[in-house]
Amino acid sequence: MATDNQNATGFGEVSRVRGIVFEYLSLGASVAGLVALGVLLVYVAIDAFDLANASPEWLLTYFLTLVVPFLAFCLYSADDAAVTRRVVGVLAGGLVAVAGVFTAIETFVVTIPRLSWQLAYLFVVAAPVTAYLAYVGSHGRVGAVGFGLLGRLVGGIAVGLAVGTLFLVFDELVWFLAYTLGVLPAAALYAYGRWRAAARAVTAAAPIGLLGLVAAAVLRGVVRTYPSDLVIYLWTLAIPVAAVGALVVAARGSRTAAVAAGGGPLALATAGGFLAGSVGLPGPTTLIVLAVTGVPTAVYVHRVVDVGEGTVGLGLPLLLAAGVIVGALVVEAWGVPAPDPWLDASYVTEAPSRNAAEAGLYPAIVGSVIIIALVAVLSFVLGVGTSVFLEEYTAGSGLVGSLTRLLQINIANLAAIPSVVYGLLGLGLFANLLGLGYGTAVTAALTLSLLILPITIISAQEAIRSVPDDLRRGSDAMGATRWQTTKNVVLPEALPGILTGTILALGRAIGETAPLIMIGAATTVFSAPGSLFSRFSAMPMQIYAWAGFPQAEFRYGVVAAGVITLLIILIGMNGTAILLRNRAERGS
Template sequence: MATDTESSYAGGFGQVSRTAGTIFRYLLLAATMFGIVTLAVLLVYVANDAIRPLTADLGWHLTFFVTLVLPTILVGGYLYRRNTAALKLGGLIVGMLAVSLLFSGGMAITFIDIIPPLTGLSYAIGLAIPAALTVVLTKYENKISFTPRVAVTGAAFFLSLFGVPGYLHSVPELVQKAPVVPTEWVILTLVLGGVVALAVSRYVARIREDTTAGLLAGVAALGLTGLAALVGPFLGIDANALVVVTTVAFVPTATYAGGAALTREQERIGLLFAATVIVGSLVGAAAVDILGFAGPQSWVNWHFLTSPHSGSAENAGLYPAIGGSILLMATVAALSFPIGVGAAVYLEEYAPDNTFTRFIDVNISNLAGVPSVVYGLLGLGVFVTYLGQSTGTVLIGGATLALLILPIVIISSREAIRAVPGDLRQASYGMGATRWQTVKNVVIPEAFPGILTGTILALGRAIGETAPLIMIGAPSVVFSLPTELSSKVSAMPLQVYAWSSLFASEDFYTKAVPAGVVVLLVVLLAMNSIAIVLRNKFESES
């Protein structure tokens, strides 16, 4: 009877009390809820200062309540009671559109202001030529040994991108010196729209099992992108910006929604929820504009997002810092991803189990917990003092942040590789594959979802770091976008830090600082949401 009431005795574990276990569980729940509530209160407080929803007219709130909030509650409640999976699909489409719109702004900054469209086209062609050669050589891998293929591929990429100074021009140089070049919106349509159209074509061909349908879908996606450029000026929108937004946000979201409508018959009603939110938002925005209701006097507005720093909080903007964060993250990903994944593959698949590798394992785990300021000192000592590089540049900042997240990328990649079932490896070996073929064709494809989500979460940590950038001498304030790896760079957290310290005043504390914090948090949440969605998608497919 004692086992049914208070406690029991489990061999090897001693006396187990159910009462103590229950108390411990509720203590953990209370601690978790306390942390969540405290964080929520802090975020609401900051968001209220930045967005100031109570400054809007009462009619503005009532209009959006009638057009957006009430219909969303009714449709969402109905789907929650009848078909939860459909509600999740509708929420996923709404979230996909919101996140893709956010990242389309970053893509517009990158491929319009930081990298001129003609430069992007020239390097796209410069990469496409050796990439095509690589694909051709791969088809003859049984006839051409590995070393010659690597040598030819490496030489093709180098000659195409850099040429031979004084003897052979690179492909980007030849393209940029061409006597006739397309307009910028045409270039963006061909480069970005072409990549997305190819992805749309493959997606539709896969779900419809029809190559012709995929080809037509790709052509339609490319045509829609070009149409957006033509319609944009009539709507008062820059053609280049609308091409990027259409390519990154509208076309992928519409494609996914159409694919869901075709393949998920039981859940397609969830598209009604997405339509309710999207149409309700547009109708509400049009209604308040027609009726003349003033919205919130938010500090997070178009001026804040597209203006440089200013001495007054009302005119201060985050634009150069946003561009700097984008370039830093691109540099960090380019440095940390191949090195981290390569190290993980070696340690898991090739390294022997000896004292040296165990020593490396322990140190990688320890490095993951080292404070970020130490990595800033490391970057200062290695890249600036020892190698003599300029302080505060995109390359030095990206390399320092790459060192910061490298242990995290290695650990997450190793866990993903370790999770691949051993039976798959044995089956590959049983078919006569070598270790490298097994790693390339079996292990890495199976582990890639976990590797990708771990890398995205690590980048989310890097984008919020301030101490390493301060230590390498990154300027707190810049007034223009960085355009090269050698350009001085700031970042969003560093700009917010400058507003709260160097420009400390009541105006900056209540206006610019909360607005900067909200923008940074939105970017972090968007990156983490992508990682979560990818993880859940691949887990459901496995």
């Protein structure tokens, strides 16, 4: 190195200006993007929840009943005087600063549309502080328990709703037969085999299950009488979930608790299902939601009580619920004018309408959820299959090696192809040639899977490549076959990376419009799709159509509500995948 600096005498002078300029330019670049995105999301949220019409009193009420108790909970959990001082300082200082800056801009520069300084405070100061505190609080024992319980409640509801949605399309009678004849016997055999260490039972589980599935498919055409939907879901979903929950609790050694943790939620779910059915709500979905929410919650509560640490945290859901109720009561009692959000219960349960106030997104939500579920399965299987083959099985040199490289280059190029082209491919291949139908859920799912396949493959390859070769060689040295090495060593190690890639790709798929337009997906449908081969609409299609409506309420309120719904579902989906990934990371 020293020989390079022949002209330099000693150390000479080195200017730091360029480095500093570069640092601040990069900072500016990252901040510019984030701020733009933040402003966009803030405005979308304001439109969707009609916050522009929220009176300061209304905001103050909920700030005091909901946000402040939550912050207090987090502070209690963090149990750190320094954090408390900092948070109080930021909240108070932020209030003065935001109010001052906002008023100054409004008076001297320009009026800011649909934003008041209270809202600005909420988004600029209160929201980040809450997020920060939630993060800090979750590291304390009490906070971890509180968020764990909250997560199980919210997650259970989300999973229950998703499963209920999928059964709108998939034939629950086939599932009933398949479960009874295939899944249940196979699972029972497997469990028995593991318990008694009978290897033969374990090996037999898979073929028996397959046989049962085939029998189910055949019998579906023959059998005419079935239990009612509610009984089917009770038998195939609620009871197994409850049984697993009870087993988990029983493994910790308490019989009564096991019965309570399994039976309690089961009874509640059954009662809820029948009750909901009798008042006109969808009984089966209620049953599923209650079961998959109730059982994990009960199991978790038992564990927390059993361990005996941070039990206070169990009160968090109650605290929040109480905050909402008290807030509503105060608003009601004082007659505080409340905003009328576009995104409300009827928006996600009703069909589209020409009246902005009645417009709903329900059929499109169902369509999107079904497509994305299919895409997730298809692209995961195809993507992981391809990448494992490319990374683990092909040779690196010779003719095969050249072919592999050619394939590799093609896959990389496919990732850059515009989505419209994939739409054309879907139209030609799946809709026309294979006759899967124009604009059906199957055609859409296959097309979108192809669209994200290159991304999935490339990220899965990266993940597999990053598994250290030592591990493979170690496994080889133990005498493992290539299949055993792949299954036991490579895939478990690579799984977190593979999941990360799939999450990103799915996020792209759920927001795609162009390929859906090409394959003839409907812009608007008025009822949820009833089968995989019925025409459907997806959220981006409907949102795009609304954005072109002449009425201002559609272009601002209804579209904004659609965007928020899309984001919530996206976040839910990503959250699930991230949980799975973290679990896989912890496991390996």
